[in-house]
Amino acid sequence: MALSSNEKRALWRRQCREALATHIFERLGLTVAPGRVRLQPSMADGYAWSVSKSQEHLLKSNLSDGTVGSYKKICDALGRSIEAVSPQTLREHDARSGKGISDECPNSKEPPKLFQTASGSGSFTATIQRLEDENQELVVELERAQAYSEKLLEERREWEAKCRGISEELDDSKSVVKQLENDLSHAYMGIAEAMKTLKGLQLPEKSTHEHETTLVKTAFMCEASG
Numbered sequence: 001m002a003l004s005s006n007e008k009r010a011l012w013r014r015q016c017r018e019a020l021a022t023h024i025f026e027r028l029g030l031t032v033a034p035g036r037v038r039l040q041p042s043m044a045d046g047y048a049w050s051v052s053k054s055q056e057h058l059l060k061s062n063l064s065d066g067t068v069g070s071y072k073k074i075c076d077a078l079g080r081s082i083e084a085v086s087p088q089t090l091r092e093h094d095a096r097s098g099k100g101i102s103d104e105c106p107n108s109k110e111p112p113k114l115f116q117t118a119s120g121s122g123s124f125t126a127t128i129q130r131l132e133d134e135n136q137e138l139v140v141e142l143e144r145a146q147a148y149s150e151k152l153l154e155e156r157r158e159w160e161a162k163c164r165g166i167s168e169e170l171d172d173s174k175s176v177v178k179q180l181e182n183d184l185s186h187a188y189m190g191i192a193e194a195m196k197t198l199k200g201l202q203l204p205e206k207s208t209h210e211h212e213t214t215l216v217k218t219a220f221m222c223e224a225s226g
Contacts, residue, residue: 012071019075027084048090050125052081083125
């Protein structure tokens with residue numbers, strides 16, 4: 001005999017509660033009666049639900065208001081995208097994920113411990129947290145590398161500016177040296193020309209003596225004739 005829709009719904013609700021209770025015990029070592037399992041537990045219940053964004057809608061309503069389809073989806077998602085964690089773990093995860101933190105969350109500077117099940121094995125929430133932490137570390141490293149790269153680039157620009165300045169000064173110095181060499185060459189040429197002219201104006205020593213002798217003889221002759 002086929003079950004009525006209400007009977008099927010009640011059957012799946014019971015199976016869902018049992019699956020949730022079993023999951024809570026396996027993850028946290030906490031015993032909760034299937035009839036007392038809630039999708040929106042309080043802090044006093046000792047457990048909370050870590051759920052992926054794609055499955056958040058499954059936990060929006062109470063179990064008593066669910067449908068056969070929602071019960072099936074919850075059972076299928078347990079341990080994969082829906083997971084029982086401690087309230088403290090959920091607060092730490094939400095705080096580190098940027099979802100905010102309640103007033104009850106202590107202002108601790110210690111990093112949250114790795115999320116674990118009661119048996120000590122890692123959970124998918126732990127994997128998510130680890131990946132988020134690694135991603136944050138990569139972001140920090142990337143920012144540090146970018147800052148260092150910008151610093152090196154700035155230093156390179158400064159050195160290039162200095163090199164350009166030195167090169168310009170060297171070019172100016174070469175121009176000055178070349179001009180001085182030209183001026184000195186012209187000066188040498190002028191001195192050489194002047195010395196040549198001066199030598200041309202000087203009489204040979206012998207010619208000077210003969211000229212003086214001629215002048216003396218001419219003077220005597222003038223006196224004698226007088």
